[in-house]
Amino acid sequence: MRKNGPMVNRWLYGLMCLLLVLNYGTPLMALAEDVNSDGQLTLGEVKQTSQQEMTLALQGKAQPVTQEVVVHYSANVSIKAAHWAAPNNTRKIQVDDQKKQIQIELNQQALADTLVLMLNPTTTEDVTFYYGQQQRALTLNTGTDPTESTAITSSPAASANEGSTEEASTNSSVSRSSEETVASTTKAIESKTTESTTVKPRVAGPTDISDYFTGDETTIIDNFEDPIYLNPDGTPATPPYKEDVTIHWNFNWSIPEDVREQMKAGDYFEFQLPGNLKPNKPGSGDLVDAEGNVYGTYTISEDGTVRFTFNERITSESDIHGDFSLDTHLNDSDGRGPGDWVIDIPTQEDLPPVVIPIVPDTEQQIDKQGHFDRTPNPSAITWTVDINQAMKDQTNPTVTETWPTGNTFKSVKVYELVMNLDGTIKEVGRELSPDEYTVDKNGNVTIKGDTNKAYRLVYQTTIDEAVIPDGGGDVPFKNHATLTSDNNPNGLDAEATVTATYGKILDKRNIDYDEANQEFTWEINYNYGEQTIPKDQAVITDTMGDNLTFEPDSLHLYSVTFDDKGNEVVGAELVEGKDYKVVINGDGSFAIDFLHDVNGAVKIDYKTKVDGIVEGDVAVNNRVDVGTG
Known part of the structure; x- marks a missing residue:
């Protein structure tokens, strides 16, 4: 046995070295596999260019056929639109703010461009973009100075180090070295996609459970029942409806088991009411099933956002379902007015819209x-x-x-x-x-x-x-x-x-008397009713008493119109010989004959002189007639 001791020691030493090498290599291979799995698209630098705009640099490989990839973003962010910075880039972009995702088309041409993203003004806090294992984070600046992104790459080393307490304790020194190697490798990979970046840990927080779905289905809503229409007093309303109608919605919801298994307390599901509806009463309450079990809370916001936030029971129970109802009214902020209102069912793109006939709030016919x-x-x-x-x-x-x-x-x-x-x-x-x-x-x-x-x-x-x-x-x-x-x-x-x-066809009055010259000034208002008087009837005859003499040089005729308040407006003077002629008769009277039809008002001014010396009161006569006589 003593003879074989050195041999056994050498064999054990070699085995330990092999295990040490494997422990170093495994995280690196896992990391390489994760990075390559989302290699169709590379997330680059994120910048904030204004309070309502930010940019995301993207690089994409050329694809054998056109396909679409999806970049997700954090739930606290509201993006309303996106376009390419390069005007000649025609790749399709589609923003779905309910699902918090941006759908991007990749084709046979390599992509190297920047997405310009339009934010809703209420967007604050941190923004994080996700694609596969890649993340790009940015802390929004509420002022006007632009900010730049921080790159974050999720490391599989974290999951590789998870295990029992005994294993973590036994491999503590090896794990530390392994983490340093992975961190170094991660930095090297990140340096190829973004410049001047720093590493910060991903912030754990509530997740929109739509991200847990696979395939096209991303909703826990099973079906919307036909709406119920109510008058302001709560009685059923009949079509067509008026603007004060309440539209009552009820729907069933259930959490698929494969989604529930991924959920944690604080995760949420959110949907937006159509823009032509508003909630009757924003508020919140408990989210319960038919037996009254509370699985979280709901909130209904003024802008029509409905959110279910789930509690810890979803981590330990299954077959979780319930129903939910809310009251809404018409939102006519865009002035669409009466007619058929088309209401799209939230989160149910495969269902036909609800058409609501709306009429004005009047009975006038x-x-x-x-x-x-x-x-x-x-x-x-x-x-x-x-x-x-x-x-x-x-x-x-x-x-x-x-x-x-x-x-x-x-x-x-x-x-x-x-x-x-x-x-x-x-x-x-x-x-x-x-x-x-x-x-x-x-x-x-x-x-x-x-x-x-x-x-x-x-x-x-x-x-x-x-x-x-x-x-x-x-x-x-x-x-x-x-x-x-x-x-x-x-x-x-x-x-x-x-x-x-x-007005009258004819009106005459004395408007002045010059005592020194013994002269009367007369005014005749002719055709102040503005009728049409034929030429052969457009004659004015003025007959004076024996003690008055007409002064021809004092005669003036003016056209007259009326303003919108009925006040007369004296216009141009008529021309003798063109518009009228004066005939002085032997008996001292005179006549004004118009040379064309008269269809407007005419003002006539003239003077007469008293014959002889006037002593005391003297009666004078002056009569005017119209027509041919």
């Missing part, structure tokens, strides 16, 4: 208004008739008009109305083409076929001069309209009354 083309002295009226503001189903809706006396129908146009949810009119929409409706000689309009739209009919009528009083004054015009349809033959009525004010 017809309304009529009238407006003059001018005031005073209007010659035409624009009548507007709005119908079906409640957007009810109608078949062949018809508007029948009863025009006021002295109005003649000229034309009509039909427009769609764009309604607000509250029942007010948002804007006038497109004009209907003539083949979409019929109109008879009286202006009665029928819109063809079935419709649930609101419309505006715009009529033009002229005012007959026969109803305009020569003496001036007010003239009311009352219009009546009736809306009928195949659905409602009895109809609904609307009325509108507008009152026109007209």
